[in-house]
Amino acid sequence: MLHTILAATLLAVAEPDSVINLSGVTVSGKARHDYQTQSSQSGIRVSHDYLRENLSGSLMQTLEHVPGVRAMKIGSGQSKPAIRGLGFNRMVVAENGIKHEGQQWGDDHGLEIDQFAIDRIDIVKGPAAILYGSDAIGGVIDLYSNNIPMAAVEASANLFCRSNNDLIGLAAKVGGRHGNWFYKANVTASQYADYKVPTDSIQYYSYYIKLDNRRLRNTAGRERDLSAALGYNGYNLNSTLHLTSTYSKSGFFANAHGLEVRLSDIDYDASVRDIDLPRQSVEHLKILSNTNWHNETLSVKADLAYQRNLREELSEPVSHGYMPKPDNPLERRFEKSTFTANANLRLALGEHNELKTGATLEHQHNRRSGWGFIIPDFDTRSFGAFVFDCYTVGSALKLNAGLRYDVARTTTECYTDWYTTPTADGGREYKQRAENLRRKFDSFTWSVGMCYSTGSWVAKANFGKSFRTPIPKELSADGINYHIFRYERGNAALKPEESYQADCSFSFENDVISWQTDPYVNYFPNYIYLCPTPDYVEGLQLYRYTQSEVLRYGIETQANYKIHSSLSLDVGGEYLFARQLSGEKKGYTLPFSTPWSANVGLKYTFEAIGGGHIVLNTNIVGKQSEIVPPEKPTDGHCTLNLALNKHFETGICKFNLSVKADNLLNKRYFDHTSFYRLINVPEAGRNFSVVLEVNL
Amino acid sequence: MMVLLLALSACSNTDDSEKDLDMPQIADAGAATAPLNCQTFHTGETISFRYLFTDNVELGNYNIEIHNNFDHHTHSTSAEECEAEPVKAPHNPWVFNQSYCIPPKSISYTAENEILIPDDIDTGDYHFMIRLTDQAGWQQIKSVAIRIE
Numbered sequence: 001m002l003h004t005i006l007a008a009t010l011l012a013v014a015e016p017d018s019v020i021n022l023s024g025v026t027v028s029g030k031a032r033h034d035y036q037t038q039s040s041q042s043g044i045r046v047s048h049d050y051l052r053e054n055l056s057g058s059l060m061q062t063l064e065h066v067p068g069v070r071a072m073k074i075g076s077g078q079s080k081p082a083i084r085g086l087g088f089n090r091m092v093v094a095e096n097g098i099k100h101e102g103q104q105w106g107d108d109h110g111l112e113i114d115q116f117a118i119d120r121i122d123i124v125k126g127p128a129a130i131l132y133g134s135d136a137i138g139g140v141i142d143l144y145s146n147n148i149p150m151a152a153v154e155a156s157a158n159l160f161c162r163s164n165n166d167l168i169g170l171a172a173k174v175g176g177r178h179g180n181w182f183y184k185a186n187v188t189a190s191q192y193a194d195y196k197v198p199t200d201s202i203q204y205y206s207y208y209i210k211l212d213n214r215r216l217r218n219t220a221g222r223e224r225d226l227s228a229a230l231g232y233n234g235y236n237l238n239s240t241l242h243l244t245s246t247y248s249k250s251g252f253f254a255n256a257h258g259l260e261v262r263l264s265d266i267d268y269d270a271s272v273r274d275i276d277l278p279r280q281s282v283e284h285l286k287i288l289s290n291t292n293w294h295n296e297t298l299s300v301k302a303d304l305a306y307q308r309n310l311r312e313e314l315s316e317p318v319s320h321g322y323m324p325k326p327d328n329p330l331e332r333r334f335e336k337s338t339f340t341a342n343a344n345l346r347l348a349l350g351e352h353n354e355l356k357t358g359a360t361l362e363h364q365h366n367r368r369s370g371w372g373f374i375i376p377d378f379d380t381r382s383f384g385a386f387v388f389d390c391y392t393v394g395s396a397l398k399l400n401a402g403l404r405y406d407v408a409r410t411t412t413e414c415y416t417d418w419y420t421t422p423t424a425d426g427g428r429e430y431k432q433r434a435e436n437l438r439r440k441f442d443s444f445t446w447s448v449g450m451c452y453s454t455g456s457w458v459a460k461a462n463f464g465k466s467f468r469t470p471i472p473k474e475l476s477a478d479g480i481n482y483h484i485f486r487y488e489r490g491n492a493a494l495k496p497e498e499s500y501q502a503d504c505s506f507s508f509e510n511d512v513i514s515w516q517t518d519p520y521v522n523y524f525p526n527y528i529y530l531c532p533t534p535d536y537v538e539g540l541q542l543y544r545y546t547q548s549e550v551l552r553y554g555i556e557t558q559a560n561y562k563i564h565s566s567l568s569l570d571v572g573g574e575y576l577f578a579r580q581l582s583g584e585k586k587g588y589t590l591p592f593s594t595p596w597s598a599n600v601g602l603k604y605t606f607e608a609i610g611g612g613h614i615v616l617n618t619n620i621v622g623k624q625s626e627i628v629p630p631e632k633p634t635d636g637h638c639t640l641n642l643a644l645n646k647h648f649e650t651g652i653c654k655f656n657l658s659v660k661a662d663n664l665l666n667k668r669y670f671d672h673t674s675f676y677r678l679i680n681v682p683e684a685g686r687n688f689s690v691v692l693e694v695n696l
Numbered sequence: 697m698m699v700l701l702l703a704l705s706a707c708s709n710t711d712d713s714e715k716d717l718d719m720p721q722i723a724d725a726g727a728a729t730a731p732l733n734c735q736t737f738h739t740g741e742t743i744s745f746r747y748l749f750t751d752n753v754e755l756g757n758y759n760i761e762i763h764n765n766f767d768h769h770t771h772s773t774s775a776e777e778c779e780a781e782p783v784k785a786p787h788n789p790w791v792f793n794q795s796y797c798i799p800p801k802s803i804s805y806t807a808e809n810e811i812l813i814p815d816d817i818d819t820g821d822y823h824f825m826i827r828l829t830d831q832a833g834w835q836q837i838k839s840v841a842i843r844i845e
Contacts, residue, residue, distance in 0.1 A: 265768075319763065319786070321793050532833030534756025536795035541827065541835050585833075587714045627717065629833040 040400055040449025040462045041128070042505045042518045046121040053645050053658045055160060055691050057167070057192070059115040063141075065619070067556040067574050068125045068518070070594055074675040075219040076165045076195040076684060077250050078110030082673065083125055084520065084554060085576045085594045086138025089471055092128070095143045096242060098288055098305040099132060101338040101364065105375075105473050108483055108675055109311065112246045112284035114225035116158060116171035117186045119147040125556075126503045126520060129445040129466035130402040133360060133384040137466045137499045146240060146290070148233055149175035149182050156695045160190070164662075164687035165220075166272070167192035180234050188225040193272040194251075195219050198668040198685035202255070209255040212269040216681060220273050221250030239291040249281040252315075253676060264316055277329055278315035284308070296348070301358075303342040310335050313483075317371070320480070321538050322421045326371040331482060334375075336366045352392040359385040366472070373479040374488070376415045376434035378472040382408035398451045407442040408469045412476045421538075434476040434490075441496045443467040461504040470494040474528055474545045480538065487540040488530065494547060497528045517557040524550040530591075531584050532629045548583030550590060552576065566605045570617075573598035578626070588628040592673045595624035595634065612646035624672040634677065637669030656693040663687060716832035720751040725806050731824050734778035736843045737813055745809040747838075749828050755798045755805055756829035762792035762811075765821040765841065778841045781820050790817035790844070819844050 044066055056062040060071035060079040071079040072087055083091045093100040093111060103109045121143055128136040158171040169190025176183055194215040202209040211217065224247045231240035254268045254276065266276045288305040311334045317326040344358035364380040388402035414436045420428035447464030477490040503520035527550040535542040558572035575596040578589045601617035623636040642661045649655065666686040670677055725748040737743055749755055766784045790813065798805045824840040 318767070319789070319791075321761070321763075322791060325786075532835075534829040534831050534833060536757055536759040536827065536829070539759050539761040539793040539795075539825070539827070541829055541833075625717075630835060633717075 040398070040451045040460045042125045042460070042462075042503060044123045044125075046123065048119055051115060051118060051121075052158070052656065052691055052693060053643065054660070055115070055658065055689065057162065057165070058110060059113045059118070060111055062115055063121070063123075065599065066123060067558055067572055068139075069123060069141075070673055072592065072673045072675065073671060073683075074108050074110050075216070075221070075250060075253070076167075077190075077192055077221045077223065077248070078108075080104075080109065081111060081141055082592070082594070083123070083139035083141070084522075085552065085578060085590070085592070087592065089135050089468060091138035092132045092136045092140045093143065094132065094140060095244075095286070096146055096240075096288055096290055097142075097301075097303045097342060098286075098307075098340050099135075099362075100143075100286075101307050101336065101340075102282070102284060102309045103311055103334055103336065105471055106483075108252070108280070108313075110248075110282075112248070112282055112309065113143065114171075114186065114188050114223075114227065114244070114246055116173070116188045117145050117225065117227045117244065118143050120144050125518065126462060127445075127447065127464045127466035127499065127501050129464065130386050130388055130404050130447050131358075133404065133406045134382065134408065134443075134467060134469045134496075137468055137497075137501075145227070145229070145242065145244075148231065149177045149184060152176050152178065154696065156693060158691055158693045160689065160691045162192070162687055162689040164684045165192040165195035167689075169223075180232055182229075182231050182233060184227075184229040186225070186227045189223070191222040191273070193220045196685050197682050198666050199682055202680055204679045213272075214685070215272055216253050216676075217268045218251035218254035218276050218279070220275050221248060222275070223248040236295060237291075237293045240289070242286070242288040242290075244284075244286045244288075246284045247282070249275055250279060251275045252278040252280065253679075253681065254278070266316070278313070278331075280311065280313045282312075283310045294346075298348075299344075299346040301342070301344040301346075303340070305338075305340045307338045307340075308336070309338075313370070313372075315482070320482075323371070323417075323419050328371075330370045331372040332368065332370040332374065334366065334368055336364060338365075339363045354390045356388045356390075357386065359383070371418065372482045373415055373417070373433050374477060374481055375473040376476055377413040378410060380408060380410045380469075380472075382406065382469070396453055399449070401448045402446060404445045405442070406445070406467070406469075407440065410437070410439050410441070410469070410472060410475065412437040412472045433478045435492075437476050437492055439470075439475065439492070441469045443469075443496050443498070456508050456510050458507045459504070460506075461502075463502045464500070466499050466501070468497040468499075468528075470496065470528060474530075477545075480540055485540060486532075487537040487542045489537070489542060489544045491545040494528060494545060495526055497524065497526055497547070499524045499527075512562050513559065515557075515559040517555065519555040520553060522552040524552075527580070527590070529580070529583070529585070533584075546583055548585065549581035550578060551581055552578040552590075566607075568603050568605075570599070570601040570603065585628060589626040591628055591631065593624060593626050595636065595672055596622040610646065610648040612644065614645075615643045617641045617643070621669075621671075630678065631672075632678070632680075634670045634672040637667060639667055639669070640664045652696060654695040656691075656695075658689075658691040658693075660689045661686070662689070716753040716830065716834070718752045718830075719834040720749060720755055720828050720830040720836050722826055722828055722836050722838045723748045723750065731840050731842050733840050734843070735840075736845055738845050739813050739817060739819065740815045741813050743811040743813065743824075743842075745807065745811055747807050747826060749798065749802075749805045749807055751803050751830040753803070754800070754831040755802045756831050756833075757795055757797055758807060758829070759795045759825075759827040760792065760809065760811065761794075761825040761827070762790060762822055762842075763825070764789040764818065765823050766818070768821075778821075778843070781843070784820065786818055788816060788818055790814060790822065813844060817844070 057076045058079045060081045064071045070082040073079045124140040128140045153176040155174045161168045171188040173186050227244040229242045285308045292301045313332040314329040315331045319325040341361045346356045362382045366378050384406035386404035390400040392398050415434040416430045416432045421431050445465045449462035451460045475490045477488045481488050501522040505518045507516035526547040530543050531546045533542045554576035556574040561569045576594045598620045603615045605613045620638045625633040644659045646657045663686050668682045671683050725746045728746050824842050826838040828836045
């Protein structure tokens with residue numbers, strides 16, 4: 001929703017540390033106390049209220065209308081994040097300061113986060129390599145679950161349901177504070193059925209897939225999340241230990257797994273709630289500790305984390321090429337353990353100068369199994385260190401500059417097929433798909449920025465370099481990707497991907513109007529691109545990793561006009577352009593290019609019976625004809641949405657009711673960045689959702 | 697900055713004409729087109745493959761892949777459903793997978809290949825998959841259901 005958008009607008013007016021609550025989105029001033037190291041960067045803070053009022057099937061779908069942020073949907077309950085068109089390993093999701101490590105590279109791998117456990121989110125748009133090292137090219141979604149309970153015992157519960165996929169869920173929270181000590185615990189469980197699309201059949205190639213009751217067969221799922229925290233909050237010292245565990249299981253659309261149309265003996269239409277093959281399940285365990293000690297001039301922070309991500313993808317075994325029919329449905333299994341240690345130091349060097357320095361150490365251990373090979377076993381060890389300085393000139397101008405060095409070592413293990421393939425000389429061999437590989441990557445990154453404020457205006461500018469270490473799939477894949485039915489070949493000679501970005505932000509705000517616009521230009525000398533070739537390997541089209549020059553630029557803008565004390569108008573929009581400047585696909589865009597979009601929303605706030613608001617919003621998305629094989633152009637669309645939020649109190653309980661109607665007109669449209677777009681599956685039809693929050 | 701963006705978007709539209717945004721096409725090649733959907737062949741015989749490939753810029757390569765459909769997984773791209781044999785387990789199913797080159801700079805090419813059906817394979821329902829690329833990396837797929845007796 002657009003009202004979200006305005007958010008960032010307020011930067012200017014905010015005193016350092018001030019937080020302004022606008023239309024349900026709390027936007028913070030980009031002052032030094034918020035992002036000490038990135039004061040010149042464009043960012044938005046998303047509050048717990050915003051998450052509740054916009055609650056959708058997954059965290060990223062909830063954030064989808066934040067300008068510059070996109071959800072790449074995988075059915076109704078899973079999605080991947082993208083910032084300014086960059087997703088996968090080109091952006092970072094961090095939770096309480098630690099980079100979240102799942103299997104980000106996969107097209108169908110969603111983000112493993114319980115949206116009910118999150119207290120607030122800071123979204124950094126633009127490169128953030130100085131703080132996060134590799135991958136933070138597009139930006140960072142910084143999740144925080146570190147609110148400290150204020151009472152001896154406090155509890156809340158959220159009951160939520162959605163009509164489109166018959167979702168029902170419950171999230172309960174309890175916490176308390178005793179002196180300097182506190183505890184928190186969360187549990188969330190939800191279950192959903194196959195989701196509904198406004199069409200009777202899917203047409204893919206010349207094949208018609210008839211749907212039963214307009215439901216997308218086998219897209220049901222369930223989720224179960226637990227989290228707990230124990231902490232100490234003293235005058236100089238605070239420390240928290242977090243434990244989170246998420247589990248989700250969801251089906252893939254049964255009739256076309258990846259690009260191949262298949263029929264099956266499974267009676268998918270027997271129940272809309274069962275989860276048959278093909279399906280995926282993911283468990284993510286995270287143990288995380290944050291410790292911070294500070295006095296007037298010095299602050300020292302240490303974070304330690306262990307994460308274990310276990311992903312299984314199951315599908316009906318079939319023979320393919322020379323691979324005989326496997327005897328079990330386990331197509332892929334990935335088990336990834338990540339150990340991370342961060343240390344940061346912040347030092348005030350006099351009144352106008354603040355120095356920050358830090359280091360990160362990370363170890364990843366990844367093991368695979370299953371009959372489908374796509375990435376080899378690998379281990380990655382990386383180290384990065386940075387120094388960042390922020391200098392204030394007078395009261396209006398702040399300057400900052402930072403420098404970082406990273407080094408990473410990746411070791412991949414060789415992999416040979418479990419079945420034999422005939423050779424040219426008439427024999428048979430177990431083909432080798434990945435070789436033993438040891439690579440070392442290092443990179444220097446830097447950034448400079450300024451922030452100038454005068455009266456109601458703020459101007460910011462930022463220029464920086466960021467990078468990304470090639471992932472093992474890019475270095476050493478050599479096999480069939482059964483999810484997309486293509487042959488993917490890595491390139492062991494890839495260099496670290498580098499990116500240079502210049503961005504700026506202008507904003508204005510007074511009592512009636514607020515406005516912000518954020519243009520950016522981004523250049524990659526060596527973007528790592530999976531290039532479709534005209535060649536065939538083992539009966540499938542060969543896609544090969546290459547590096548090419550890429551230019552991207554775009555703009556986000558948003559404005560809010562207070563028509564009346566109880567009525568306001570929100571308008572916003574974003575545009576993004578990407579072009580490959582060299583290589584085999586010179587002149588083409590990049591995959592999953594975000595089309596332009598605009599939002600117009602009218603919000604009416606009422607005081608009566610406890611207060612609340614109603615928002616009527618229209619979301620217009622342009623046609624995307626900038627495509628690259630095997631994508632298809634996607635027509636534009638327009639949806640109408642309505643949201644109602646109402647507070648009320650009875651006795652000791654406080655209630656908040658959010659009712660939302662998405663796609664009110666039940667429009668049939670496609671989302672260019674959705675996983676199912678390639679097989680012509682339209683987006684979900686009309687949906688009503690209700691969230692009832694009870695606070696004790 | 698906005699002027700710069702406008703300038704960039706203005707000049708970037710000029711190279712659209714260079715981009716190939718169309719898939720190649722697989723079409724019937726007259727009366728001799730083979731194999732046709734639901735066509736029956738016999739072990740020891742030859743399938744005289746013949747289809748017409750076209751592209752707006754330049755054809756790439758093609759691949760013929762034949763695998764059994766004993767489990768009725770049915771990914772035919774034809775609207776017509778063929779009468780299928782009962783489901784059965786494969787013992788010695790025929791696996792054929794061969795890629796072929798198309799002469800450079802072709803925008804139209806009639807592909808003709810003689811494919812010998814081995815004597816000792818399992819008879820039954822098979823899928824005859826034709827995959828065609830163009831130089832830009834677009835792919836077209838055609839799946840033909842055949843029976844081998």
